[in-house]
Amino acid sequence: AQSVAQPEDQVNVAEGNPLTVKCTYSVSGNPYLFWYVQYPNRGLQFLLKYITGDNLVKGSYGFEAEFNKSQTSFHLKKPSALVSDSALYFCAVRDRDSGYALNFGKGTSLLVTP
Amino acid sequence: ETGVTQTPRHLVMGMTNKKSLKCEQHLGHNAMYWYKQSAKKPLELMFVYSLEERVENNSVPSRFSPECPNSSHLFLHLHTLQPEDSALYLCASSQEPGPTYEQYFGPGTRLTVT
Numbered sequence: 001a002q003s004v005a006q007p008e009d010q011v012n013v014a015e016g017n018p019l020t021v022k023c024t025y026s027v028s029g030n031p032y033l034f035w036y037v038q039y040p041n042r043g044l045q046f047l048l049k050y051i052t053g054d055n056l057v058k059g060s061y062g063f064e065a066e067f068n069k070s071q072t073s074f075h076l077k078k079p080s081a082l083v084s085d086s087a088l089y090f091c092a093v094r095d096r097d098s099g100y101a102l103n104f105g106k107g108t109s110l111l112v113t114p
Numbered sequence: 115e116t117g118v119t120q121t122p123r124h125l126v127m128g129m130t131n132k133k134s135l136k137c138e139q140h141l142g143h144n145a146m147y148w149y150k151q152s153a154k155k156p157l158e159l160m161f162v163y164s165l166e167e168r169v170e171n172n173s174v175p176s177r178f179s180p181e182c183p184n185s186s187h188l189f190l191h192l193h194t195l196q197p198e199d200s201a202l203y204l205c206a207s208s209q210e211p212g213p214t215y216e217q218y219f220g221p222g223t224r225l226t227v228t
Contacts, residue, residue, distance in 0.1 A: 012215075029182075032213045032214050034216060036219075040123070040226075041221070042221050042222075042223050043118070043204055043219035043220050043221045044157075044172075044204070044206075044216070044219040045122075046216045048217060049214075049216050051214045090157070095213060096213055098213065099170060100147075100159070100162040100169060100170045100211055101159050101172070102159065102171075102217060104156045104157040105156060106154070106155070106156050107156075109171035
């Protein structure tokens, strides 16, 4: 069985500071990991994914994530937060044996204050 | 969001009504998905279509009936719904249904069952 945990319901950070949104996963095979962002009254937007290769993945809007196999983590990061980054962030995982289900975490609300 | 569009954006229906949700993707993708997003719960995958063939039905009640007439269009037919079916219904598409492909989401239909 596969699962994703986002341990923080909310993350608060001041504009200009670095931000981290945490994600840990559990899969039986090699993981395929994704980050999505959801703004109010909007659908989910794809940010980045890890499939294989370099553990540091760069994505849209200056976001990046680091795959850590030993810690089974895939934390989302950004060097300098913007107020417009305030949104709901979802981590998701699939593996080769999981069928069609993209398993999402429950989401982390990011609030960036001016 | 011109990639995946959904109509209507908001829908209020009684428990005895019949209505349909529509999704259209303009990305040339071969796979389409219906998800349910309820407050405080992870996204739930409902149905998956690959090249107009339903390949997954995630134990969804029969009051939800999907239809995929071609690879660009997906419908969700609703009848005799319950108040607990009130949620945001999200449509998504991906190039292929395999686990390495990211999914692109529409803005969703906010459904309220009275």
